[in-house]
Amino acid sequence: MKNIKFILSLFLLGLFVFSCREDHTEPVYNGDSFLHFNEGVVRSEFVQIGTASKDVVISYGTIKPVVGSHQVKLVVDPVKTTAVAGTDYEIIKGTDELTNGEVSGTFTVRLKEPVDPALTKSLVFKIESSTIATGVFDNEFTLNWKLQCLIADFMGAFGGFNYTGYWQAPGQYLIEEVPNTPNTLRIVDFLEIGFDLIVSYNDAGVVTFEPQDTGYFHPTYGQTVKIRMSQSNMPGHGNSTIDMCARKLTLIANYYVTQGSFGNKVETFTGF
Template identity: 75%
Template sequence: MKNIKFIVSLFLLGLFVFSCREDHTEPVYNGESYVHFNEGVVKSEFVQIGTASKDVVISYGTIKPVVGSHQVKLVVDPVKSTAVAGTDYEIINGTDEITNGEVAGTFTIRMKEPAVPGVTKTLVLKLESSTISTAVFDNEFTLNWKLQCLINNFLGTGTFNYAGWFNGTGQHMIEEVPGQPNTLRIIDFPTIGTNFVFTYDEAGLVSFEPQDTGEFHPTYNQNIMLRMSQSNFANHGNSTIDMCARKLNLRVNYYVSAGSFGNQPETFTGF
């Protein structure tokens, strides 16, 4: 009898849970679709020297699938933009059609190769549609780009003028490290017989591992070491490389076991 009552109780409990699930409904958004940029609102690009141009795809979307067909336009804000149509960019497709059930679309912009190194072109864009309202968020997109020179442009003859904290002034050769992508070395720096090795990325940021300078400090009875700029010292900042300007700006922290000599500037300029 107890077993029968137990089975009946489980059955009734199951019916109760099932009926609760059946009655429960998730909240559903029934508002407008609202169009907006859906893959971030800022994009920074480079156009490689000698390539003339580079195409970039800009994506947009809606909060929910649209009903029917709608035309969405990409509109340039001429006040906030520094890039000039025809000279700096070309809109390959500035009008897109999003159809029934879709939630996203794309535009294509051709960024032209900047004539002046170091100058950033800026294009501020907005979305416009006569049938879909624009969302109050992600409704403005900023596209930035500048000229990207190659490592051969930076190296030139390989000879660079030096000015800095460790050695004052001089000249040094800079060359690629064979078999190591995005890696360079400064010959006989900081001291003769030592080569300073560093890496760089597409954005021009330089990084390096702690290294021995080869300079013996008699007070501490050890060689002076170097490392990247340390945030707990004055003059903290990033080390950078400008391929077009042929300039390497290092921010180096020299140290021994007893302490640091601080963050020091070391600059190499090609000629």
């Protein structure tokens, strides 16, 4: 009898657990759709010299599909924006329509070619709709842009650059493009005679380079000094950069031997 009661208790317990599992449902969000910028809230762009303008697409979204049709507007914040409408930018598509079941859309802004290469233009946007609430998150979007010159502008007529820095005495050096290697330059005989420094750059103006021998044999340490990019665990760390328009290459380099480093050093090349 005790065994029968025990088995019956287990059976009833199993039914209870099973019924609980059957009745359980995952929580479902039933709140507002909430508009927000869905591909980051800050973007930096370049408008290449001689192109007049560049069209940029700005994406937005909702946290759940919308029901019905809704008009969404891209609105410029006049207080935070430094760019001038018509002169610096043009809104090509500032209104978008979200239809039933959609969760995202886009706007289009035309960035005009800046006249002054030293200035950064800035646009700050809000997103609005009379039928969909705007979220308290990612509700502001900043678009910055500068003039992007070409490598020919950087090189100038002869590729000559004035140098100041740590490794050598102030002087002049020739910078050349490396044949058949895109976005790569060499600073001829900078490290030592016969030892060019090879560097690469990207469209954002960030410069990188692999560890290289300088060609200089250090008598105290009994080995050749090497050069590498700036080390983050040392003072003066930062990115090396190239400004095509200003014809300026700034390297933050770290010279080292097996026993240790000589620290992060700034090397500057300015076109003449």
